[in-house]
Amino acid sequence: MTDTLLSVRNLRVVYPGDDGDFHAVRDVSFTLGRERLGIVGESGSGKSTTGRAIMGLVAPPGRITADEMRLGDLDLTRMNEAGFRKLRGKRIAMVLQDPKYSLDPVMTVGDQIAETHRQHVNAGRKAARLAALEMLEAVQIRDPERVYGLYPHQVSGGMGQRVMIAMMLIAGPDILIADEPTSALDVTVQTQVLAIMDNLVRSRGMGLILVSHNLHLVSSFCDRVLVMYAGRVVETCAAGDLANARHPYTRGLLAALPELGHRRAELPQLQRDPAWLEGSL
Amino acid sequence: MTVARRIAAPLRKIGSLLVSVGLTFLGLTCVTFVIGRVIPIDPVLAIVGDKASNETYERVRLQLGLDQPLLEQYWHYLVKVVHGEFGTSVMTAHPVLDDLLSVFPATLELATLSLVIGVVGGIPLGVYAAVNRGRWQDQLIRFMSLLGYSMPVFWLGLIGLLLFYAKLGWVAGPGRVDVGFDDMVPAVTGLMTIDSLLAGEDEVFWNVLSHLVLPSSILGYLSLAYVARMTRSFMLSQLKQEYILATLAKGLSPFRVVWIHALGNVWVQLVTVIALTFGSLLEGAVLTETVFAWPGLGLYLKNSLFAADLNAVLGGTVLVGVVYIVLNMLSDVVYTLVDPRARGQGT
Numbered sequence: 001m002t003d004t005l006l007s008v009r010n011l012r013v014v015y016p017g018d019d020g021d022f023h024a025v026r027d028v029s030f031t032l033g034r035e036r037l038g039i040v041g042e043s044g045s046g047k048s049t050t051g052r053a054i055m056g057l058v059a060p061p062g063r064i065t066a067d068e069m070r071l072g073d074l075d076l077t078r079m080n081e082a083g084f085r086k087l088r089g090k091r092i093a094m095v096l097q098d099p100k101y102s103l104d105p106v107m108t109v110g111d112q113i114a115e116t117h118r119q120h121v122n123a124g125r126k127a128a129r130l131a132a133l134e135m136l137e138a139v140q141i142r143d144p145e146r147v148y149g150l151y152p153h154q155v156s157g158g159m160g161q162r163v164m165i166a167m168m169l170i171a172g173p174d175i176l177i178a179d180e181p182t183s184a185l186d187v188t189v190q191t192q193v194l195a196i197m198d199n200l201v202r203s204r205g206m207g208l209i210l211v212s213h214n215l216h217l218v219s220s221f222c223d224r225v226l227v228m229y230a231g232r233v234v235e236t237c238a239a240g241d242l243a244n245a246r247h248p249y250t251r252g253l254l255a256a257l258p259e260l261g262h263r264r265a266e267l268p269q270l271q272r273d274p275a276w277l278e279g280s281l
Numbered sequence: 282m283t284v285a286r287r288i289a290a291p292l293r294k295i296g297s298l299l300v301s302v303g304l305t306f307l308g309l310t311c312v313t314f315v316i317g318r319v320i321p322i323d324p325v326l327a328i329v330g331d332k333a334s335n336e337t338y339e340r341v342r343l344q345l346g347l348d349q350p351l352l353e354q355y356w357h358y359l360v361k362v363v364h365g366e367f368g369t370s371v372m373t374a375h376p377v378l379d380d381l382l383s384v385f386p387a388t389l390e391l392a393t394l395s396l397v398i399g400v401v402g403g404i405p406l407g408v409y410a411a412v413n414r415g416r417w418q419d420q421l422i423r424f425m426s427l428l429g430y431s432m433p434v435f436w437l438g439l440i441g442l443l444l445f446y447a448k449l450g451w452v453a454g455p456g457r458v459d460v461g462f463d464d465m466v467p468a469v470t471g472l473m474t475i476d477s478l479l480a481g482e483d484e485v486f487w488n489v490l491s492h493l494v495l496p497s498s499i500l501g502y503l504s505l506a507y508v509a510r511m512t513r514s515f516m517l518s519q520l521k522q523e524y525i526l527a528t529l530a531k532g533l534s535p536f537r538v539v540w541i542h543a544l545g546n547v548w549v550q551l552v553t554v555i556a557l558t559f560g561s562l563l564e565g566a567v568l569t570e571t572v573f574a575w576p577g578l579g580l581y582l583k584n585s586l587f588a589a590d591l592n593a594v595l596g597g598t599v600l601v602g603v604v605y606i607v608l609n610m611l612s613d614v615v616y617t618l619v620d621p622r623a624r625g626q627g628t
Binding site: 093098105 | 523531533534537
């Protein structure tokens with residue numbers, strides 16, 4: 001990994017509360033090269049928040065701190081909101097879970113794609129439209145001209161997510177954070193959307209962070225996997241080695257996965273150990 | 282193609298609207314008819330007075346068709362209403378329709394200006410408050426709109442007159458125009474601002490505007506309070522949506538996120554609020570019109586109620602009902618413009 005796009009050391013996200021602060025992300029460290037990094041964990045494990053913190057998208061009163069957070073040669077820890085705004089879409093972009101909710105319902109999908117382009121490239125209306133049409137083609141939408149003028153409620157989930165990918169990649173970011181990009185989609189289109197995303201990310205030499213609760217998906221799709229629990233990274237390993245994971249939480253999760261062809265009367269329940277919260281193995 | 286669809290969809294909508302409008306109108310006349318029958322005012326007595334002889338009483342009763350079956354009476358009533366015949370006002374001795382046509386423009390003029398003030402001021406304030414939720418700007422705007430809610434309008438009107446008319450002399454006093462300018466411009470639209478401009482009477486125009494400013498500011502403030510409050514709460518719920526996060530992730534400026542994306546969705550909800558605000562303004566603000574001696578619908582209805590002038594009251598009620606029907610129709614049409622989902626066609 002000579003080509004580090006992003007390096008994060010001891011990232012913390014804290015939400016101050018009336019009865020003490022809530023630590024959503026605790027001392028998360030990782031690096032990202034031109035690879036596909038999976039972050040898995042249960043709901044509330046801090047995996048989505050980690051992705052958002054990298055983009056500076058933690059809503060106040062949440063606070064982001066880190067010993068180091070570098071994007072290429074940029075120090076993100078010193079970045080203010082205006083600085084982050086220039087990076088979003090242009091250097092780091094994010095695909096959200098459900099296109100039904102993550103696209104503006106009263107603007108045509110084409111205009112929403114073109115909007116990203118115009119924000120980051122000094123382009124006129126015409127040029128932005130052409131770029132958006134090209135991008136729609138890149139996410140394998142047939143008849144981009146027609147789709148350009150559709151509103152989000154007129155496109156299917158799979159098409160909506162491709163629009164979302166187009167909208168996020170049009171300004172040519174280095175890193176794409178995909179936050180549960182397929183969990184709202186029909187199973188049949190999930191692989192299709194993943195393949196489209198993977199193709200684009202590879203051909204552009206980007207880094208991808210795939211946030212998911214789906215162990216199967218992450219282990220088959222990604223190069224490396226971070227396993228998060230209660231805001232901490234409890235395990236980092238190559239995706240292929242996930243079966244040999246050492247942390248009891250990961251092992252517990254894996255044990256709870258049903259397998260085709262192996263009928264089991266009962267799936268084992270995950271037994272949580274309070275010691276995991278301390279983050280020591 | 283898309284342009285044709287953009288036009289065709291609203292047209293189809295208008296067709297189905299007309300049917301529902303017809304039904305609503307039928308219901309409205311039904312209600313006014315029943316009110317006219319159950320109200321403990323004898324329409325015959327109201328005309329002949331209680332000193333009239335039995336013969337006169339009976340003659341007028343027959344003239345009014347009160348001996349016929351109810352259904353038949355309703356039918357006659359409906360036919361008359363459709364033709365704009367609401368009978369004669371006892372109070373003014375004019376046909377009620379003529380009265381309404383002369384008072385309604387006064388209210389329309391006042392209501393329109395008030396609505397413009399309410400919308401132009403209320404929406405930005407509501408957006409600004411929502412964006413600064415919990416901060417002092419938000420508190421200030423909320424306090425202002427709470428004040429607008431709670432202040433009695435007649436008191437506000439009197440204080441306004443006392444200060445800006447009597448003390449400072451910045452605006453003209455009650456009425457629509459100074460007595461000296463009365464009847465100087467022919468009534469074309471009934472809206473004196475437009476009529477005076479049409480007649481080329483600049484002086485009259487400024488005088489009319491000077492009369493209009495204070496009452497419309499007061500009514501406008503009340504609308505503003507309501508519109509700002511609603512805008513704020515609609516905005517807050519939109520700002521929580523996922524698509525807002527997506528627009529931020531695209532790197533859009535806060536201005537675009539708030540004023541294009543979030544507000545674009547808020548408009549959909551605001552259409553109803555604005556239509557209802559306009560409706561309640563057009564009903565005639567009784568108290569404001571009374572304080573400002575504004576010869577509008579509110580004042581007319583109040584006077585005819587006090588005079589037990591049933592024809593005038595029922596005519597006015599039908600007018601208010603029609604105003605609401607028209608506003609509903611308009612807002613349904615506007616919906617299809619601001620909300621692509623309401624255009625109701627597939628892909």
